Amino acid sequence: MxxxxxxxxxxxxxxxxxxxxxxxxxxxxxxxxxxxxxxxxxxxxxxxxxxxxxxxxxxxxxxxxxxxxxxxxxxxxxxxxxxxxxxxxxxxxxxxxxxxxxxxxxxxxxxxxRELPPLLLDEDTYNDKPPSPTGKARMVYLVEDDENQAEDMALQLQHFGYEVRIFTTLKTLREALKATAPDAIIMDILMPDGDGLSALAEISRDIAPNVPTLVVSILRDFELRLRAVRAGTKAYLQKPVDIGELVDKLDHLTGVKQADPYRVLIIDDSSVMTEYYALILRHAGMLTRTCHDATQVMGALEDFNVDLILTDVYMSGCDGFELAAVLRQQDAYMSVPIVFLSTETDLDKQLMALGTGADEFLTKPITPHQLVSAVTSRAQRARLLRELMLHDSLTGLLNHTTVKERLVKELAQALRRRVPVSLAMIDIDHFKSINDRFGHLAGDRVIKSLAHLLQQRLRQSDVIGRYGGEEFMTLLYDTTGQQAKVLMDKLRDDFAELRHQASEKLFRATFSCGIAAVSGKIKASDLTDLADRALYQAKHKGRNQVVLVNS
Amino acid sequence: MNMSKRELKRILYVEDEIDIQTVAKLALETIGGFTVEVCDTGRKALAVVPKFKPDLILLDVMMPDMDGPTTFNALRSQPASADIPVIFMTAKAQQNEITEYKRIGAIDVIPKPFDPMTLAQIVCDIWTHHGNQT
The missing domain is CATH 1.20.120 (Four Helix Bundle (Hemerythrin (Met), subunit A))
Structure with a gap:
């Protein structure tokens, strides 16, 4: 044997x-x-x-x-x-x-x-690695013999901040890899000069073992997928490639801080159907919550930060149309996409649904692929719009109003779950003089690099916002004051190490930080005041330091 | 023909379900060390046999188009495959069914689902047993 x-x-x-x-x-x-x-x-x-x-x-x-x-x-x-x-x-x-x-x-x-291990979900941990040089694009090698397809994909990936180098043969790829390793390799496995999968296996074994590889192919047979897994590839995408899916995978594999997974609320009378849809969406990396009684929907929406609502049309108690109308009357849910799922093929009824505030009408039965792509594209667009409304344009962090709102929500949740939280206020030292000496552009770059550092080093569950001009607020969930202090001190040291450029000159900047730790009930405004006072102390004691107070 | 003198090397597996094909091929090749060819229809099996020259054929009973017994008869009626021993693979391994398959000429019946870790051994045992009998 x-x-x-x-x-x-x-x-x-x-x-x-x-x-x-x-x-x-x-x-x-x-x-x-x-x-x-x-x-x-x-x-x-x-x-x-x-x-x-x-x-x-x-x-x-x-x-x-x-x-x-x-x-x-x-x-x-x-x-x-x-x-x-x-x-x-x-x-x-x-x-x-x-x-x-x-x-x-x-x-x-x-x-x-249920036996399947969860797919591609980020481990929510602090990232202790030093940040890559600020603003540097991630390099992707794209191996595709069809030049038109390659150009098109490269163009789209560039919109998402990837730099793309195209290779039309395996030979040129091998040579390039020996010179520089990219952040990821995307390959169409049907290449004219050899078997793509064998090449990938060889690359991940001998040439560039740490570079994640992704396969795109028009072929869908199992044998190939299995070979791809054995060759060490991280993803197998069917052509035509869904660019959103590809970018998500790339972001994940190249360690970009990913946006939260999409959060979808599923409403259907039948618990088997809700479970089934939830399962499909979870496998696509989304977070789901299910609700079997439309009249209970307000409770289900609470603390869920929903991105999209997927609902059946015909339900007892309250039908889908009524539900949409009820939700649309509330400011908080005015812009959440509502997608109807129904066996309804009557066009008039579908139009009526759209009239009451539904965004899309999907006809059952729906294949998992259709469901995932319909939900993804809707949720993506809704997020983008919300992003514009809620985020600071310079740093991409939450803006002042939003971070304050989030603080209230997170505090309530922390109290319910009985976990400690710490609020840190960060202020760049002598920022006015940086602006005066090096100009506003340089000042903006300092702000951006601190934002970038915070995003890279804090966890997805942490709330990070730009509170004022050079002031940042972060809420560290499930983190004690002492843990927060150690973390912030490390960040402070690392930030002080960064060199910023202003025309010909290089300079460094520091920040001061005040932390208020809380483990019981406290009003958001009181907590903010505490952290502000700690920040003031840090400034008063000579700047470039972290001061912790407990509530 | 004395089977025990012949070594079991090449196996043809006829099975319409691709996942089962993959598992069986893996089990028979990597554990058993056999050379394995798979076909998803009886018709293809008839075409493959003269070229592949298997020592043994594993034949699924329930297949669309040509089912196992029909394929078996067709194999028997073409010279290239008339003498190749056949084992039926079936999910409904009831005694009367097993008796029936053996009566029409199968050397044995393996119930499905099979355990991939032991499939090669089971096939070997049947092969040896059959060789000793004839």
């Missing part, structure tokens, strides 16, 4: 995970076929195809160790067989039975998916 058992176990585990990952899609296929059968003409050929798909889940479910998937798929298979043996029955008994069997299958798939 040839190979070590650990090795094959690893490979089997990889296969199994890939299988689980694709399960929702396969289920979606079956459900779409069923909906199609019910809607269109009853067609023996369609029944046969659906039967085959169900059958394939029977076998594969059992092989990969998911007996509930296999068993429920077998019942679906048997019922389909029954249906295919005679003309479409006039009563709906068997059809209803099949519906409920599909529901069981869906549950089994959801259950199976």
């Amino acid at each position: 040839a190979t070590r058992p650990e090795n094959i176990r690893e490979q089997l585990t990889a296969l199994r995970q890939e299988y689980i990952r694709r399960l929702p899609e396969r289920l979606g296929e079956i459900e779409a076929e069923w909906a199609d059968l019910l809607r269109e003409d009853w067609d023996a050929e369609k029944l046969r195809i659906m039967h085959r798909h169900a059958h394939s889940l029977v076998g594969s479910g059992a092989t990969f160790g998911f007996p509930p998937v296999s068993d429920s798929a077998r019942l679906v298979e048997q019922t389909l067989k029954e249906l295919s043996e005679k003309p479409r029955p006039t009563d709906h008994t068997i059809e209803n039975k099949l519906e409920s069997l599909l529901m069981e299958l869906r549950k089994a798939v959801i259950q199976a998916s």
Whole structure:
């Protein structure tokens, strides 16, 4: 017997995970076929195809160790067989039975998916690495033999702050890699001068082991995806490439501080459906919350910072249209996109939905891919708009008003969860004299570099805002005063090390910091005053230092 | 023909489900050290056999188009594959079914799902046992 058992176990585990990952899609296929059968003409050929798909889940479910998937798929298979043996029955008994069997299958798939480790979620930790030179673009090597496609992708990536170098052969890529390593490699694996995946395997083994690699391909077969995983690639994207998805992956892999995952609230009477949609969206890296009763939606929205609401149309208690109207009457939810999901194909009804404030109408059944891309594009646009409203244009940090609002919310949440928080006020020392001596442009650069440093070093869960001209506020969640002091002192040291440029001259700047630590109930304004007073003390004691007070 | 004199090297696996193909191929190649070819239909199997010349064929029972027993009969009727031993793979391994497959000429039946870690061993055992019998 040839190979070590650990090795094959690893490979089997990889296969199994890939299988689980694709399960929702396969289920979606079956459900779409069923909906199609019910809607269109009853067609023996369609029944046969659906039967085959169900059958394939029977076998594969059992092989990969998911007996509930296999068993429920077998019942679906048997019922389909029954249906295919005679003309479409006039009563709906068997059809209803099949519906409920599909529901069981869906549950089994959801259950199976729980075994999957979470995908691509950032570990929320402080980043102790020194910042890269401020403002430097990240370099991506794009390996693609179709020059038009390559140019197009390069152009789009540049909008997201990536510098792109295009290679049309593997040979030129290898040479370039020996000279400089990029931050990431994107490769179309069908290359004229050799097998892309073997090249990637070799690159990640011998030439540039620390450079993350991403594969784009028109091919979708499993074998290739598996080979890609074995070659050490971090992502496999289907062509045509969804640029948003690609950028998200790149941002993640190249260590860019990523925006929070999208937060989606899903409302549907049926808990199986909400779970199913939640599962699909979570696998795409989003955060979800579900609600089975539209009248409870206000509670579900609380402290969730929702980016998008996905709701069914027909629900008991309150239908989707009414729900949209209710939400639109509240300032806080006026701009949150609302997407309707329904089996409704009546165009008039759809138009009516759009009239009441829905942003999009998706028709069920929907494939996981369609759902993810519809939600992503809506959420992306809504975020962008909000970004413009809520953020400071120079630094991209939260603006004064927003950071104050967030402070109130975060304090309430911290109190509920009984975690300590620390509020730090940071002020650049002698900023006026920096402006006077080196000019406002240089001053702006100092502000930006401090903003950049804070963003890189603090966690995603921390709130960072530009409070005033050269004043910053950060709220450190689940952090004691002592921890905050150590962290801020380190940041202060590192900031003082940075060299800023003003025409011919290089200079350094420092900051002072006041921290107020809190572990009980306190008003946001009182906490801000405390931190302000600590900051004043730090300034008074000679600047370039951190002072901690406890509330 | 005395099978025990012949070494088991080449296996053809006929199975329509691609995931199972992948697992079986992995199990038989990496653990068993066999050379494995897979086909997703009976029709393709008939075409592949003369070129691949397998020592043994593993045949899924439930396949669209040509099912396992139909494929088996077709294999038996073409000279290139008439003498190659066949093992049926089935999820519904009931005794009467097993008896029936053996009656039409299968050397054995392996129930599905199989355990990838032991599949190669099971195949080897069947092969040896069959060789000793004939």
